[in-house]
Amino acid sequence: MRRRGFTLIELLVVLAIIATLLALAAPRYFQHVERSKEAVLRENLATLRDAIDQYHADTGRWPATLAGLAESRYVRAVPVDPVTDSTETWTTVPPPDGGEGIYDVHSGAPGEARDGTAYAGW
Incomplete structure (x- = not known):
């Protein structure tokens, strides 16, 4: 009676293929995560700045x-x-005229974005 199953060599080959695919895919994944965080940051800054301007226009x-x-x-x-x-x-x-309140907003995140600009300068 012969047992059916995988040999150690077959399992190692499959694991090597999976590791190779992960080594190719992982860097791209993390680049996309960083890019999406930067896109959300830009959108949140635009939303806050628009709300600040609307508040000033109304009040x-x-x-x-x-x-x-x-x-x-x-x-x-x-x-x-x-x-x-x-x-x-x-x-x-x-405000630039020395008044009270919030005129603009920037990110408080340390470091630089992928394009080399500081998050604090956005």
Whole structure:
């Protein structure tokens, strides 16, 4: 009676093929993850900046906090910075005329994007 099954060599060949495919696919996967985080960050910044401008146009003053934008229903909630995974890392910029409130917002994430620009400069 002969037993049916895989030999050790056959299993090693299959594992080598799987490892080769993973070695080819994994770097591309992580590049796509980084690219998608940057796209979400750009969109979140555009949304926040638009809400800040709408708040100023409606009230004649700048919002005091980002949470105030959500409380006033200009955004549903303060968006998450996808690079830091936090709503608390946004860096706010005061108005250029020295007034009170938030004039602009930037990412508080350290480091640089794939194009070489700093996240803080976006």
